[in-house]
Amino acid sequence: MAPILEIKDLHATVDGKEVLKGINLAINPGEVHAVMGPNGSGKSTLSYVLAGRNGYEVTKGSILYKGADLTAMEPEIRAREGIFLAFQYPVEIPGVAGTTFLKTAYNAVRKHRGEKELDAMQFLKLVREKQAELDMTDDMVRRPVNVGFSGGEKKRYEMLQMAMLEPALAILDETDSGLDIDALKTVADGINRLRAPDRAMLMITHYQRLLGYVVPDIVHVLAGGKIVRSGDKSLALELEKEGYAVLGTEAA
Amino acid sequence: MTNRQLIADFPFVDAFDAVRADLPGAPLDWLQAARREALARFRDQALPNRRVEAWKYTDLGALAKTDFTAPDGLLGQALATRVAATGNPDAIRLVIANGRVDPALSKTDGLPDGATLVPMSAALDTHGEVLKDHIARIAALDGNGLLALNAAFMMDGYVLILDDAVAVDATIEVIFAGDGGQGPVAFHPRNVVLMGQNSAATVIETHLGDGVYWTNPLTEIVMAAGANLRRYKVQQDAAQSFHLAHDQVSLATDAHYQGFIGAFSAKLARHTVTATINGAGAVFDVGGTYLLRDDQHNDITTVVDHAAAGGTSKQVFKGVLDDASCGVFQGRVNVHKDAQKTDAHQLNNALLLSDKAEIDAKPELEIYADDVKCAHGATAGDLDENELFYLQARGIDGAEARRLLVSAFVKAALDEIDRETDRARFETLVDAWLDQADG
Numbered sequence: 001m002a003p004i005l006e007i008k009d010l011h012a013t014v015d016g017k018e019v020l021k022g023i024n025l026a027i028n029p030g031e032v033h034a035v036m037g038p039n040g041s042g043k044s045t046l047s048y049v050l051a052g053r054n055g056y057e058v059t060k061g062s063i064l065y066k067g068a069d070l071t072a073m074e075p076e077i078r079a080r081e082g083i084f085l086a087f088q089y090p091v092e093i094p095g096v097a098g099t100t101f102l103k104t105a106y107n108a109v110r111k112h113r114g115e116k117e118l119d120a121m122q123f124l125k126l127v128r129e130k131q132a133e134l135d136m137t138d139d140m141v142r143r144p145v146n147v148g149f150s151g152g153e154k155k156r157y158e159m160l161q162m163a164m165l166e167p168a169l170a171i172l173d174e175t176d177s178g179l180d181i182d183a184l185k186t187v188a189d190g191i192n193r194l195r196a197p198d199r200a201m202l203m204i205t206h207y208q209r210l211l212g213y214v215v216p217d218i219v220h221v222l223a224g225g226k227i228v229r230s231g232d233k234s235l236a237l238e239l240e241k242e243g244y245a246v247l248g249t250e251a252a
Numbered sequence: 253m254t255n256r257q258l259i260a261d262f263p264f265v266d267a268f269d270a271v272r273a274d275l276p277g278a279p280l281d282w283l284q285a286a287r288r289e290a291l292a293r294f295r296d297q298a299l300p301n302r303r304v305e306a307w308k309y310t311d312l313g314a315l316a317k318t319d320f321t322a323p324d325g326l327l328g329q330a331l332a333t334r335v336a337a338t339g340n341p342d343a344i345r346l347v348i349a350n351g352r353v354d355p356a357l358s359k360t361d362g363l364p365d366g367a368t369l370v371p372m373s374a375a376l377d378t379h380g381e382v383l384k385d386h387i388a389r390i391a392a393l394d395g396n397g398l399l400a401l402n403a404a405f406m407m408d409g410y411v412l413i414l415d416d417a418v419a420v421d422a423t424i425e426v427i428f429a430g431d432g433g434q435g436p437v438a439f440h441p442r443n444v445v446l447m448g449q450n451s452a453a454t455v456i457e458t459h460l461g462d463g464v465y466w467t468n469p470l471t472e473i474v475m476a477a478g479a480n481l482r483r484y485k486v487q488q489d490a491a492q493s494f495h496l497a498h499d500q501v502s503l504a505t506d507a508h509y510q511g512f513i514g515a516f517s518a519k520l521a522r523h524t525v526t527a528t529i530n531g532a533g534a535v536f537d538v539g540g541t542y543l544l545r546d547d548q549h550n551d552i553t554t555v556v557d558h559a560a561a562g563g564t565s566k567q568v569f570k571g572v573l574d575d576a577s578c579g580v581f582q583g584r585v586n587v588h589k590d591a592q593k594t595d596a597h598q599l600n601n602a603l604l605l606s607d608k609a610e611i612d613a614k615p616e617l618e619i620y621a622d623d624v625k626c627a628h629g630a631t632a633g634d635l636d637e638n639e640l641f642y643l644q645a646r647g648i649d650g651a652e653a654r655r656l657l658v659s660a661f662v663k664a665a666l667d668e669i670d671r672e673t674d675r676a677r678f679e680t681l682v683d684a685w686l687d688q689a690d691g
């Protein structure tokens with residue numbers, strides 16, 4: 001089976017400073033990987049590099065997504081090809097109605113995949129179905145993007161977008177941060193619903209908390225811009241108990 | 253001559269004696285005298301140049317070099333068709349073509365009793381005595397050469413007179429069309445709005461045209477206690493035209509003015525809005541948006557005088573500047589000594605979409621009262637990178653993402669327009685402007 005994502009010796013800089021220093025990672029369809037690590041280890045940088053954010057420059061190595069060179073693609077093309085980044089800090093966009101945003105995104109992705117765009121009625125029906133699963137109201141979906149949302153609502157809205165766009169590779173950047181236990185369960189349920197044999201997930205997290213609800217197949221530890229250990233889900237528990245200090249790396 | 257003058261030798265000025273018999277109110281001696289005095293003042297004042305503080309950022313050099321003649325009043329067929337299709341065709345409407353009313357394109361019946369809407373040329377016959385004081389006062393305004401030119405060459409505009417307690421619910425359309433198809437023409441519309449106590453009306457002014465022309469409209473609005481006016485301006489002039497407008501609004505106790513300026517097109521436009529709050533509870537609210545591209549220049553200059561206690565003024569402007577365009581916002585608020593409990597708010601946000609675009613913003617507060625609430629702010633910047641990336645990360649392409657964000661930015665200004673139908677008109681115009689950017 002060919003991996004969905006294959007990262008080899010990836011080096012990347014942010015504002016000219018090298019943050020990723022030789023990452024190797026392969027994720028197969030159906031797998032859920034967790035990347036854990038202390039603050040400053042390069043976790044968020046990895047997610048932005050994969051999503052194609054401006055200013056995050058790949059200086060060495062390669063990223064293959066479904067066998068194609070990802071680094072050459074614009075961020076919107078990556079999204080249409082099936083990469084979804086759930087933001088650690090979802091952006092508030094005053095003045096852009098949530099429904100307009102979601103419909104524009106949804107139809108852009110559909111069109112790219114050669115599927116028919118949905119009309120307003122069909123679209124609304126689909127959104128209603130997905131929003132109910134995430135305990136979201138019409139008002140939350142209609143209001144300007146992320147404006148007036150609590151931290152938990154923002155994360156649920158990310159999950160709604162993910163459910164709508166049906167990505168092949170979901171990158172969840174600190175999706176558990178700022179959530180109370182109820183919101184955490186709702187969001188975890190949203191993630192678990194999307195687990196599928198043809199879909200891969202990369203969960204980036206500082207704590208083990210979320211991994212109790214979304215159980216990963218493989219856990220990687222990122223420190224100092226490199227993956228220093230990989231293992232099964234027990235590695236996450238070990239880290240929870242011992243802390244990152246046991247890794248003996250410079251970034252504790 | 254002083255070093256603050258820009259000398260212009262306009263053919264229409266030299267032709268004053270030839271055209272004055274055709275100007276509105278020719279039989280009125282007092283008006284003829286006022287016109288002659290104003291002409292003499294223009295010859296003395298000329299146009300302001302950039303050494304004049306209020307004109308530091310707006311250069312009338314290109315205007316001064318153009319050989320403007322007096323228009324013949326007729327519109328080309330294509331333009332006449334466009335005018336007929338402008339706005340709501342069923343609305344009460346007055347069309348001013350090259351400074352003269354076009355009765356064939358106008359429709360002024362359907363107004364309630366106590367409401368009068370007529371072109372200036374007719375109003376001078378029917379309401380000469382009422383208008384005399386206003387016209388004399390405007391004629392005596394010692395502002396700059398532009399006001400003097402309007403006083404000398406005053407042409408048709410709209411005169412709206414409402415008796416006490418008369419409310420006109422339907423939106424009144426006034427369309428100003430300029431046709432410079434046969435060579436550059438200049439015209440000087442004069443509008444007068446006199447509102448009785450507790451009267452109410454909504455006016456949408458649309459400015460459009462073809463070719464090189466210069467419109468120099470002067471509007472005086474006098475609002476009695478409790479009067480309510482919504483006045484919206486669609487400034488969509490021809491790409492090579494000049495638009496230099498001057499408004500003068502006075503508000504009595506509890507009067508409410510809600511103005512909106514949508515500046516969409518012209519080579520050079522300046523909107524000077526002056527208001528005096530003369531009574532407690534009066535609200536002067538003026539906002540707008542200017543959308544500029546190529547080498548367009550737009551200037552919003554406001555002067556709000558709080559001359560009485562307990563008044564409110566609010567100004568919210570949003571500008572979008574692309575290519576090598578230039579925007580100017582000069583907002584001045586004067587709070588006089590006795591104007592306690594004044595609430596004055598002013599905001600100008602400019603979005604610069606190109607490195608060559610320029611915005612000059614100059615907010616000025618002058619406060620002589622000690623118990624007031626005054627705030628002003630001016631910002632200039634590019635689109636937010638975080639917002640752009642968030643949209644792109646959802647599959648929305650760069651151009652579409654930009655469009656969504658610019659549209660959201662501009663439409664925040666439209667929220668000031670309280671009626672849905674009026675707001676929708678501007679939303680459509682904003683969308684059309686954005687579509688041109690895509691093309």
